[in-house]
Amino acid sequence: MGASVDKPAANERFAGKYGLGFPLVSDPDREVTQAFEVGGLVGSAKRSTFLIDADGTVRRVYDRVKAKGHAAQVLDDARAIWG
Numbered sequence: 869m870g871a872s873v874d875k876p877a878a879n880e881r882f883a884g885k886y887g888l889g890f891p892l893v894s895d896p897d898r899e900v901t902q903a904f905e906v907g908g909l910v911g912s913a914k915r916s917t918f919l920i921d922a923d924g925t926v927r928r929v930y931d932r933v934k935a936k937g938h939a940a941q942v943l944d945d946a947r948a949i950w951g
Contacts, residue, residue, distance in 0.1 A: 869893060871900045873913050917942055919949065 871893040872879050879892040895901055901913040908914045919928040919942065927949050930942065 871895050871913075873898060873901060919946055 869891050870888070872882070873895050874882070875896055876894040879894050882888075883892050893900060895913075898907065898913070901907050904916070904918065906914045906916045914931065915933040917930040917933055917938070918926055920926050928945055930938070
C-alpha cells in the first residue's frame with residue numbers, strides 16, 4: 869500500500885501511468901503523514917517506506933528513499949524477515 873498527500877484523482881493517474889499493483893491512499897489532510905512522522909516541506913511528505921507486520925508492528929523503516937534500487941532492497945529485506 870502506498871500513501872500520498874495528493875488528491876485521489878492524482879493518485880489514480882499516477883497508479884495508471886506506472887501500472888502500480890497496489891492501492892494508493894490519498895492523504896490530503898496529512899493524517900497518515902503525521903501518524904508516521906514523515907512530514908516534509910509545506911504541502912509535501914518525505915519519501916519513506918515502512919515494512920509492517922499483519923499485527924501492525926513496524927519491522928523496518930527506510931528514510932530518505934531514492935527510487936533506484938529501492939524496491940529490490942525492500943523485497944530482499946521482506947524476504948529476510950518473512951521468508
